[in-house]
Amino acid sequence: MAVGEGSTPPPPTGKTIDVSSPYFLTSGDHPGLNFIGENLLHDVVTVLGLLAHSNIVSLLGYCNDKEHRYFLVYEYVQNQKLGNFLFRDVMQQLSWGTRLMIMIGVANGLAYMHMSKHQLIHGFLKSRSILIDQDFNAKLGSFEMARFCNDIGNIDGELSMKTDIYSFGVILLEILTGQRALDSKRPPYQFDLVKWITPFLADRSELKKIIDPRLEQNFPLERAFECAALALRCLAKDPKDRPTSEEVLWGLEQIYVVNK
Numbered sequence: 001m002a003v004g005e006g007s008t009p010p011p012p013t014g015k016t017i018d019v020s021s022p023y024f025l026t027s028g029d030h031p032g033l034n035f036i037g038e039n040l041l042h043d044v045v046t047v048l049g050l051l052a053h054s055n056i057v058s059l060l061g062y063c064n065d066k067e068h069r070y071f072l073v074y075e076y077v078q079n080q081k082l083g084n085f086l087f088r089d090v091m092q093q094l095s096w097g098t099r100l101m102i103m104i105g106v107a108n109g110l111a112y113m114h115m116s117k118h119q120l121i122h123g124f125l126k127s128r129s130i131l132i133d134q135d136f137n138a139k140l141g142s143f144e145m146a147r148f149c150n151d152i153g154n155i156d157g158e159l160s161m162k163t164d165i166y167s168f169g170v171i172l173l174e175i176l177t178g179q180r181a182l183d184s185k186r187p188p189y190q191f192d193l194v195k196w197i198t199p200f201l202a203d204r205s206e207l208k209k210i211i212d213p214r215l216e217q218n219f220p221l222e223r224a225f226e227c228a229a230l231a232l233r234c235l236a237k238d239p240k241d242r243p244t245s246e247e248v249l250w251g252l253e254q255i256y257v258v259n260k
Contacts, residue, residue: 040144044072047146050118055109057131057141074141078134082171083127086178086212096219098136099175100227100259104252105138106130110168111245113140114161119149123159125167126181127174162239168248169234173197176227178212194235201228223259227252 041062048059058075079085082102085094094102106125113120122129123145131139147159170181173193179186181193190196200206204225211224230251236242243251 041072044143044146047120047143050116050120051113053109053112054137055105055139056112057139077131077139077141079132079136081128082130082132082138083174083180085132086127086174087180093214094136096215096224097259100223100252100256102130102132102136102138103172103175103227104249104256106140106168106171107245107249107252109138109140110164111249113146114164114245119161121147121149121159121161122164122167123147125164125171127171130171160239161245162242165234165242165245165248166239168245169231169242170194172227172231172234176212176224176231177210178214198232198235201232220259223255226255230255 041064045059045062048056052058057077059072060075061073063071063073084090085092110122110125113122122140122143124142125140126142129140129142131141133139149161170193173179174181177193177197179193179197182191183193184191186196197210200210204221207225207228208221211219230243230248233241233243234248
């Protein structure tokens with residue numbers, strides 16, 4: 001795979017890669033390329049080679065030439081990261097319906113990973129690992145920490161599918177509030193979003209005060225309350241009390257149906 005003038009549309013920076021489809025920049029100095037180590041490249045290629053889902057970013061190719069640098073080439077995702085919409089001043093704000101559909105997409109991709117015959121754990125589910133395409137569909141990215149369930153004992157005894165569910169709950173809070181999970185710019189007692197917001201989630205009147213003001217009250221309070229209740233379940237201290245990814249997906253889909 002060559003870096004140079006290819007057949008794909010150039011990204012904003014003007015670099016292209018000679019592949020048959022657009023690509024996405026995950027990190028590094030070269031657009032479209034994610035430079036990583038040899039072992040990590042093998043892990044990510046192995047995981048993504050087993051996945052094919054509309055809510056999971058596609059791996060188009062990779063380079064494992066030891067004379068050059070190891071890198072991955074992903075599909076180009078038009079709107080890049082979810083966090084860009086939640087934490088930055090952008091022209092196009094996310095409506096309540098769009099936020100709900102994004103979370104359904106994330107839950108769908110996660111349920112696919114968890115329930116597949118390979119039973120994969122994402123391991124790094126954050127707003128910056130969720131990519132948004134031109135139609136505002138969500139795609140899971142950043143699979144550097146992804147593992148098979150039967151590999152967990154070899155890496156981190158605490159990493160599990162329920163770890164992904166907790167992370168999902170954190171993202172759900174970010175979606176609801178428009179606030180980062182951790183933010184040193186907030187007062188010290190508000191630094192950790194989960195600790196700060198959790199006490200307000202079970203109170204409708206308090207919840208209304210912490211919903212992202214950019215929604216300008218254009219959201220159904222009862223549906224937001226149901227999302228908050230789901231977030232609380234995902235954030236349960238005991239992993240056994242957290243729902244499965246299938247239950248999370250079902251819950252969000254029910255909220256969406258009523259929301260319509």
